[in-house]
Amino acid sequence: MAQHLKARVEGERLRVSGPQVHFLLPPAVERLRNGTTVTYVLQLTVRNERLGHIVSRITERFRLSYDLWEEKYAVTRLASPTRSASNLTTNGVESWCLDNLSLPIADLNQNRQFWITLEYETEEPKDTSKTDSSGLTLSSLIDIFSRKPRDEQQVRGFDEIGPVRLDDLRKK
Amino acid sequence: MADTLRRNTRTPVMSRHRPEAEDCREISGLHIGRGLALVVRMRRLLITLIALILLILPRIGSAQETRVEEKPIIESVEIAGVSEGRISRELRERMQELVGQRFDQLAADEVAFEIQNRLSERISAIRELPGSDAQHIRVVFEVGNVNVDEDRDSNINSRYIVEDVELRGVSESLISDSLLAEMRRLVGQNLAHERAEGILRRLRRELRPTRLVEKRVTRGNDRDHVRIIFEVERAPLLKFQKFGSYALYHSKQGPSFSLDLGFGGHNNRFSFGPVNDGNQLIERDEGFRVGFENIKAGTEYLGFKIDYFDYHLKWKEATQLALESAPDVPGIYRERRGIEPTLTFTFDPRVRFNAGVSISELQIQFPLIHFQNVNAGTGTVTYEDTWNDAGRYEQHVKASYNVRAASNNLDSDFIYTRHFGDVNYSANFHHSEFVGSFMAGTVSGNPPLFDRFSLGNADTLRGWNKYDLDPIGGNRLLYGSLEYRFTVLQLFYDVGSVWDSGQPHKTSHSFGFGLHGRGDDRWFLTFGVPIRSGHIQPLKPLFMMGVRF
Numbered sequence: 001m002a003q004h005l006k007a008r009v010e011g012e013r014l015r016v017s018g019p020q021v022h023f024l025l026p027p028a029v030e031r032l033r034n035g036t037t038v039t040y041v042l043q044l045t046v047r048n049e050r051l052g053h054i055v056s057r058i059t060e061r062f063r064l065s066y067d068l069w070e071e072k073y074a075v076t077r078l079a080s081p082t083r084s085a086s087n088l089t090t091n092g093v094e095s096w097c098l099d100n101l102s103l104p105i106a107d108l109n110q111n112r113q114f115w116i117t118l119e120y121e122t123e124e125p126k127d128t129s130k131t132d133s134s135g136l137t138l139s140s141l142i143d144i145f146s147r148k149p150r151d152e153q154q155v156r157g158f159d160e161i162g163p164v165r166l167d168d169l170r171k172k
Numbered sequence: 173m174a175d176t177l178r179r180n181t182r183t184p185v186m187s188r189h190r191p192e193a194e195d196c197r198e199i200s201g202l203h204i205g206r207g208l209a210l211v212v213r214m215r216r217l218l219i220t221l222i223a224l225i226l227l228i229l230p231r232i233g234s235a236q237e238t239r240v241e242e243k244p245i246i247e248s249v250e251i252a253g254v255s256e257g258r259i260s261r262e263l264r265e266r267m268q269e270l271v272g273q274r275f276d277q278l279a280a281d282e283v284a285f286e287i288q289n290r291l292s293e294r295i296s297a298i299r300e301l302p303g304s305d306a307q308h309i310r311v312v313f314e315v316g317n318v319n320v321d322e323d324r325d326s327n328i329n330s331r332y333i334v335e336d337v338e339l340r341g342v343s344e345s346l347i348s349d350s351l352l353a354e355m356r357r358l359v360g361q362n363l364a365h366e367r368a369e370g371i372l373r374r375l376r377r378e379l380r381p382t383r384l385v386e387k388r389v390t391r392g393n394d395r396d397h398v399r400i401i402f403e404v405e406r407a408p409l410l411k412f413q414k415f416g417s418y419a420l421y422h423s424k425q426g427p428s429f430s431l432d433l434g435f436g437g438h439n440n441r442f443s444f445g446p447v448n449d450g451n452q453l454i455e456r457d458e459g460f461r462v463g464f465e466n467i468k469a470g471t472e473y474l475g476f477k478i479d480y481f482d483y484h485l486k487w488k489e490a491t492q493l494a495l496e497s498a499p500d501v502p503g504i505y506r507e508r509r510g511i512e513p514t515l516t517f518t519f520d521p522r523v524r525f526n527a528g529v530s531i532s533e534l535q536i537q538f539p540l541i542h543f544q545n546v547n548a549g550t551g552t553v554t555y556e557d558t559w560n561d562a563g564r565y566e567q568h569v570k571a572s573y574n575v576r577a578a579s580n581n582l583d584s585d586f587i588y589t590r591h592f593g594d595v596n597y598s599a600n601f602h603h604s605e606f607v608g609s610f611m612a613g614t615v616s617g618n619p620p621l622f623d624r625f626s627l628g629n630a631d632t633l634r635g636w637n638k639y640d641l642d643p644i645g646g647n648r649l650l651y652g653s654l655e656y657r658f659t660v661l662q663l664f665y666d667v668g669s670v671w672d673s674g675q676p677h678k679t680s681h682s683f684g685f686g687l688h689g690r691g692d693d694r695w696f697l698t699f700g701v702p703i704r705s706g707h708i709q710p711l712k713p714l715f716m717m718g719v720r721f
């Protein structure tokens with residue numbers, strides 16, 4: 001599988017980008033263009049191996065809408081402090097979301113290789129259970145298992161990069 | 173005529189581009205030489221052009237692929253939520269350092285951190301607002317809870333005024349006055365996303381189950397105005413009745429599976445799949461099913477279905493032993509195959525009527541191998557409905573009654589009439605769910621083993637093994653079940669009895685616990701404990717697990 005995701009270290013945080021990583025896809029785009037708000041959940045996970053155990057993880061929620069007159073996207077990151085931007089193109093809103101998703105590198109071993117996975121999915125309107133970023137807990141397990149079958153309208157996917165080392169990402 | 177032609181061909185335009193034939197002949201040698209030179213030069217030019225295109229095109233392509241949108245330039249930086257007097261000169265200068273720079277998340281975070289430190293108040297939002305043109309933005313740091321308007325924040329179109337609210341596809345007379353008034357109240361106001369969603373939910377409730385409703389927001393006729401359109405269309409009256417795919421395991425009865433591999437279009441579905449099921453009946457069916465279904469046979473009220481099955485049977489020793497002491501019950505058979513054409517009719521998506529015939533052939537094992545027919549007329553009525561209140565609670569009920577009548581008129585070797593009814597009800601509220609079910613059945617006459625009732629499998633009297641309860645089933649059935657579920661955890665109590673008319677019968681109970689998938693029970697993992705003669709036997713629990721897909 002081609003790796004479209006790119007990782008870099010900025011300051012003390014690990015960030016990702018990827019001009020070819022597209023998560024703004026139908027049918028979410030159709031709902032946005034019909035004036036509906038769509039919430040995306042983006043999750044960045046660092047693992048010691050491709051399918052290994054989780055070293056670090058962050059989950060952020062982004063609420064998107066499409067300006068019917070300007071024909072541009074607006075986005076709000078639903079965390080404190082909230083961040084928002086408007087007048088963005090499709091690529092612009094995708095890269096804005098990725099810019100606002102970062103992990104502290106303090107938890108990562110400088111010399112060890114690791115894998116980074118970006119997962120994305122649209123949130124069902126009444127499903128507000130995915131705000132926990134503290135990893136796998138009993139309550140998150142209950143939430144995962146008790147979630148009702150997914151809507152056909154849902155967009156989900158992932159992209160990954162690895163193996164990488166922190167030192168190599170710094171050099172970039 | 174010739175003059176006319178000559179005159180026409182000597183028009184100035186023609187003479188410049190296309191010399192007459194005589195002239196061409198006179199200068200042909202010269203022209204050929206020049207032409208060849210031109211062709212050679214053109215060829216070189218063409219090759220150079222192609223090479224250039226081949227060199228440049230991939231670069232353009234890759235440039236497009238890897239092009240990252242440049243960050244906009246900050247036109248101004250503001251703080252909202254604090255009085256001007258509290259913003260020190262140093263802080264103002266620090267903010268001004270961002271102006272003229274391309275937006276940088278880290279730099280903005282650093283300034284936000286300084287603002288928090290100097291004002292001793294939390295930053296609630298960092299907003300990138302449109303600037304004077306597409307390349308410029310304004311950055312606003314909001315301190316404290318400044319104008320928190322969830323609706324406005326969540327949808328950019330909330331700044332536009334609602335010009336009109338339109339209801340398409342249904343007469344307004346079908347909508348309550350209060351809802352129509354609520355819709356009209358949106359006009360002239362800023363678009364309120366949550367209010368519009370609330371109206372959509374109410375419309376769906378009022379028009380269910382015969383109609384489906386969707387909401388769209390479009391541009392209005394005037395700039396900065398929008399229109400809300402609620403589009404209503406008829407819900408399909410009939411749905412496909414699938415065999416269903418599942419794989420399950422019962423610790424006493426072994427594994428069972430059925431696959432429903434289907435394909436088709438909007439109104440037609442062809443399905444087929446292997447079956448190896450020891451769960452549903454006293455027999456274990458091994459074979460396949462093939463079916464075709466149409467849900468719009470000329471009219472949306474009518475559909476038809478035709479199924480064919482071919483099973484090889486396996487029997488438990490307990491069944492064979494029990495048959496030896498029950499001479500009135502027909503014996504075992506090794507093969508069962510049949511065809512079941514059915515007509516389906518409805519006038520409301522909640523109610524469905526099925527009428528058809530079931531033509532089966534059994535290969536009877538004893539005393540000599542021979543074939544017997546089981547031909548029956550069948551009829552089923554099903555009612556299914558769901559109520560919900562804006563996602564707060566949901567209730568679902570499904571009830572059905574089925575009759576099978578095998579008679580001499582249909583050339584059947586088995587003469588009997590079988591009635592069976594069941595009701596399933598569930599209500600869920602947030603993470604809790606209550607499930608209740610009830611079944612009753614009776615058979616008069618002499619049915620083959622597959623049409624006798626049994627209890628004690630992965631779905632009924634969980635905790636009991638049907639071969640321990642009644643290995644040849646019975647012609648009377650009563651069963652009930654209560655279940656409480658909290659998210660994925662379940663606790664249940666089952667009670668039921670299967671017996672033959674005129675014989676004494678005893679009621680069996682069981683209880684248990686387990687895990688299950690929410691919604692449509694896509695998976696389950698259950699421990700059932702039988703209660704024998706009023707005593708719990710916890711050391712003999714039965715284990716069941718499975719997936720349905």
